[in-house]
Amino acid sequence: MAGPINRRILGAQRHDDGKLRCAWCPADPLYLAYHDTEWGVPVHDDRHLFEMLCLEGAQAGLSWLTILRKRESYRKAFDGFDAEKMARYDAARRRRLLLDAGIVRNRLKVDAFITNARAYLEIRASRSSFSDYLWQFTHGRVLRRRPLYLGGIAQSTVQSDAMSKDLKQRGFRFVGSTICYAFMQAVGIVDEHQRYCWVARQGSGHG
Numbered sequence: 001m002a003g004p005i006n007r008r009i010l011g012a013q014r015h016d017d018g019k020l021r022c023a024w025c026p027a028d029p030l031y032l033a034y035h036d037t038e039w040g041v042p043v044h045d046d047r048h049l050f051e052m053l054c055l056e057g058a059q060a061g062l063s064w065l066t067i068l069r070k071r072e073s074y075r076k077a078f079d080g081f082d083a084e085k086m087a088r089y090d091a092a093r094r095r096r097l098l099l100d101a102g103i104v105r106n107r108l109k110v111d112a113f114i115t116n117a118r119a120y121l122e123i124r125a126s127r128s129s130f131s132d133y134l135w136q137f138t139h140g141r142v143l144r145r146r147p148l149y150l151g152g153i154a155q156s157t158v159q160s161d162a163m164s165k166d167l168k169q170r171g172f173r174f175v176g177s178t179i180c181y182a183f184m185q186a187v188g189i190v191d192e193h194q195r196y197c198w199v200a201r202q203g204s205g206h207g
Helices: 029-037 046-059 064-077 091-097 107-127 130-138 158-169 177-186
Strands: none
Touching: 029 064, 046 064, 046 107, 046 130, 046 177, 091 107, 107 130, 130 158, 158 177
16 A cells, blocks of 8 residues: 655646646645746735735644635725724724634734734835835845755745844734745745746746
């Protein structure tokens, strides 16, 4: 009898549509669309970057698919990630959020969204661009890697370490180095599609 599959040595996997995709991508249609059109695509829009940083923090301890399925509910609950509105949330608004079944009802994570909104606004006030602040950690360049095996995808790097340290110093929460690296992959600061994945062959800015 064959033993369990060692996921770390999985290469890109072929899906029902005939395309090879990163081994971490399941067959769920929502996840397929995310992998094919979002993950690894460079983002420079401040609000979208702020949203993704919050959502990556919300994922802590959960699957990304759980967060993807709740993303529209998050946008509705948090005023489309309008940081100025979020920064003004009071105790009553926090209590309502913790009753919202459409999001992860974790008090620490909800509080972190609000704290992060305030820290984000401070960066915007001092630097004008959240995008410029985040992209400085790679000197404005996309870091492109093409690991052959799933186990070759990094969990953190010196760049995510530096981003995490600086974000924490500025008051952000749920921004450990592993979360920061996942965020960097998600918003295209890092492009780490596996070798032979069909998206890897499209180059940066796919979709």
